[in-house]
Amino acid sequence: MDYAQLETVMRKTALLAGARIMEIYGAPDFEVRAKADSSPVTEADEAADALISAELKRAFPEALIVTEEQADTHTERAADFLIVDPLDGTKEFVKRRGDFTVNIAWVEGGVPVRGVVYAPARGRLFYTRADGATVEETGDLALDTVGPVTPLSVSAPDNGALMVVASKSHRDQATDDYIAKYAVRDMTSAGSSLKFCLVATGEADLYPRLGRTMEWDTAAGHAVLAGAGGKVVRFDDHSPLSYGKPGYENPFFIAYAPGVDLKDA
Known part of the structure; x- marks a missing residue:
């Protein structure tokens, strides 16, 4: 290419x-x-x-x-x-x-x-x-x-005061329970793949997604975040989120700035 x-x-x-x-x-x-x-x-x-x-x-x-x-x-x-x-x-x-x-x-x-x-x-x-x-x-x-x-470059996160972004339309109790495992300074919400972009700009440190998404929902934001030094991993085992999966469906995932101390599910 x-x-x-x-x-x-x-x-x-x-x-x-x-x-x-x-x-x-x-x-x-x-x-x-x-x-x-x-x-x-x-x-x-x-x-x-x-x-x-x-x-x-x-x-x-x-x-x-x-x-x-x-x-x-x-x-x-x-x-x-x-x-x-x-x-x-x-x-x-x-x-x-x-x-x-x-x-x-x-x-x-x-x-x-x-x-x-x-x-x-x-x-x-x-x-x-x-x-x-x-x-x-x-x-x-x-x-x-x-x-x-x-x-763009991701933030240098402070694990004692993290900025978290979550979905506007797909927020649920499971997501809130997971976020509660972190020391959160503040939270914001955003729609669509803008959540990845907020992590890429340093406006947020962490974006957990505990819900159904498809690869077309996430690939562009994933690339934008990676180009700013960020990472996207599976929620279950924190391995890198891969693409080209059967049906193009994603597992739950976490997008974050390196330095965030990721919590287990």
Whole structure:
């Protein structure tokens, strides 16, 4: 894979998809349906998916593209692949709370090595550069001109006063019980893969997820966090979270800044 090309294409594609999503978000009404698993899907999910798929296929015609909105891709397998969630945080989108993202990642040998997370309603764009380091781009976020970028690095955590981020839509008692094992200075909540990004920027130290997620939900955020020096491990045995699993379903996991004294389940 040409990482320089990948950086350019993923960044531009995320911005294009974000613009299309915001057109629909700004409409007075939009269609919301339930998928087979009862999760919501909107016309924004489908429009962004069509746009992203077309852009990636044009740029990388030989690559497998696994995307949430195309069920026929969920049975395909490859050692290396692109994986997409065109609109992560659909519940946040429907409730017009702003914490939704475009997620695109490149996985090599089971590891998300490059990714982009774009939160169009928040104006926040995070991505890994060709060298693997993560940046947040600020400014006007123009398609053809890269604005100012800030290199990201995870915090140096204080285990006596940790900052924890948890899900807005999927918080439960099991998560609260696990967080209670830590000395927590403060907590925040965020939707979609923005939780990974908050750990990547140093705004949080720890993000535990004790709930069902799919690889397209996490791969881009995982790559962004890894490029900032963070880690993502399985909840049960603290081994690295791998990708390309059957059905592309994740176990429970923990995303964190190295230095956090992880507690057992």
